Amino acid sequence: MRLKDDNDEEEGPKTMSHCSIGHLQPEKSFVIVGYALTSKKVESFLKPKLEGLARNKGILFVAIDQNRPLSDQGPFDIVLHKLTGKEWRQILEEYRRTHPEVTVLDPPDAIQHLHNRQSMLQCVADMNLSDTYGKVGVPRQLVIKRDSSSIPDAVTKAGLILPLVAKPLVADGSAKSHELSLAYDEYSLQKLEPPLVLQEFVNHGGVLFKVYIVGEAIKVVRRFSLPDVTKRELSKNAGVFRFPRVSCAAASADDADLDPSVAELPPRPLLERLAKELRRRLGLRLFNLDIIREHGRRDHFYVIDINYFPGYGKMPGYEHIFTDFLLSLAQSRYKKRSI
Numbered sequence: 001m002r003l004k005d006d007n008d009e010e011e012g013p014k015t016m017s018h019c020s021i022g023h024l025q026p027e028k029s030f031v032i033v034g035y036a037l038t039s040k041k042v043e044s045f046l047k048p049k050l051e052g053l054a055r056n057k058g059i060l061f062v063a064i065d066q067n068r069p070l071s072d073q074g075p076f077d078i079v080l081h082k083l084t085g086k087e088w089r090q091i092l093e094e095y096r097r098t099h100p101e102v103t104v105l106d107p108p109d110a111i112q113h114l115h116n117r118q119s120m121l122q123c124v125a126d127m128n129l130s131d132t133y134g135k136v137g138v139p140r141q142l143v144i145k146r147d148s149s150s151i152p153d154a155v156t157k158a159g160l161i162l163p164l165v166a167k168p169l170v171a172d173g174s175a176k177s178h179e180l181s182l183a184y185d186e187y188s189l190q191k192l193e194p195p196l197v198l199q200e201f202v203n204h205g206g207v208l209f210k211v212y213i214v215g216e217a218i219k220v221v222r223r224f225s226l227p228d229v230t231k232r233e234l235s236k237n238a239g240v241f242r243f244p245r246v247s248c249a250a251a252s253a254d255d256a257d258l259d260p261s262v263a264e265l266p267p268r269p270l271l272e273r274l275a276k277e278l279r280r281r282l283g284l285r286l287f288n289l290d291i292i293r294e295h296g297r298r299d300h301f302y303v304i305d306i307n308y309f310p311g312y313g314k315m316p317g318y319e320h321i322f323t324d325f326l327l328s329l330a331q332s333r334y335k336k337r338s339i
């Protein structure tokens with residue numbers, strides 16, 4: 001935040017003239033947030049309510065022009081981004097190196113870690129979180145890099161229990177990376193195209209918890225998920241079935257009439273520990289987790305997915321949470337510089 005500081009002469013305050021928004025008071029200093037997001041993300045996230053609230057709090061969002069050098073734009077206090085591709089990553093890394101005064105949310109290599117469904121969950125597995133509030137793990141899974149004909153043997157050797165969820169190994173946000181299937185028998189998995197992750201399906205009562213993280217803030221919502229698979233169904237069915245993006249639907253399960261043992265949110269202290277540790281281990285501040293509770297085991301949770309810069313537009317009250325977060329970042333930069 002450009003609260004004026006005696007040592008701050010070289011850059012000077014970022015007045016409105018820098019970002020060519022002429023109708024605002026030229027002397028007022030703003031936190032300037034450059035953003036590089038897909039048009040879909042801009043639409044779902046940068047809604048008028050967010051921009052309005054941000055402006056009232058002294059934050060301005062400025063679109064980054066990908067056709068111009070990043071260093072020629074801004075100056076920015078914060079850069080928000082969710083774009084893929086090696087070229088963009090290199091541009092950002094170079095920008096981080098040459099502009100250490102700018103907070104880039106988040107480091108490209110840390111984000112890259114979430115683009116692989118194996119490395120994505122490794123931190124959760126390594127944490128082995130278990131305390132009086134519960135236990136958090138990841139479903140058992142197996143990576144198949146190539147050769148789909150080897151799958152039945154590999155599944156047997158690994159001792160994975162059916163049904164299995166087949167997920168593309170790469171989770172780069174492409175439509176293909178969200179094409180998941182449920183497999184009732186391992187032989188049918190030969191039809192799928194590696195590289196894949198085969199994950200044990202955990203019965204969880206058809207409801208999952210989306211845990212949104214914005215810096216230190218945590219918000220949990222319920223979403224509908226895949227229904228449980230009974231032993232009877234498993235014995236009667238064979239084959240692999242593609243399923244749609246059930247939990248991404250805008251309809252939340254928060255107001256549904258649910259079995260309380262399924263609907264009960266994971267204990268807050270457990271989520272706080274998990275989020276804090278993941279923020280540290282992943283080196284990220286903007287992500288969400290999909291968490292399920294094993295049906296019938298009140299305190300057994302599994303993280304099944306982690307997404308970078310998820311659909312915050314669907315998170316209740318995100319406008320306040322996000323703007324407070326941006327302000328706190330700017331404030332801590334200012335403090336650091338004035339020491």
Ligand SMILES: Nc1ncnc2c1ncn2[C@@H]1O[C@H](COP(=O)(O)OP(=O)(O)OP(=O)(O)O)[C@@H](O)[C@H]1O
Pocket residue numbers: 139165167171177178179180199200201202203204208224225226245246247248290292304305307
């Ligand atoms: N191991 C599992 N056990 C039970 N259900 C699962 C499991 N893995 C995935 N699911 C179900 O499949 C859905 C999609 O899986 P996942 O979240 O991994 O995919 P995604 O494409 O990365 O989703 P997103 O849109 O959140 O990025 C989950 O929301 C959940 O409903």
Ligand SMILES: O=P(O)(O)O[C@H]1[C@H](OP(=O)(O)O)[C@@H](OP(=O)(O)O)[C@@H](O)[C@@H](O)[C@@H]1OP(=O)(O)O
Pocket residue numbers: 040041044082171172173174210247248288307308309310311312313314
């Ligand atoms: O579409 P929405 O804005 O809701 O956000 C979704 C987001 O899509 P977008 O980043 O392309 O917008 C997805 O990212 P990619 O994996 O596709 O990169 C993923 O993070 C989903 O989990 C998000 O939904 P949520 O989990 O929050 O419900």
Ligand SMILES: [Mg+2]
Pocket residue numbers: 247290305
């Ligand atoms: Mg998910």
Ligand SMILES: [Mg+2]
Pocket residue numbers: 171305306307
């Ligand atoms: Mg995902």
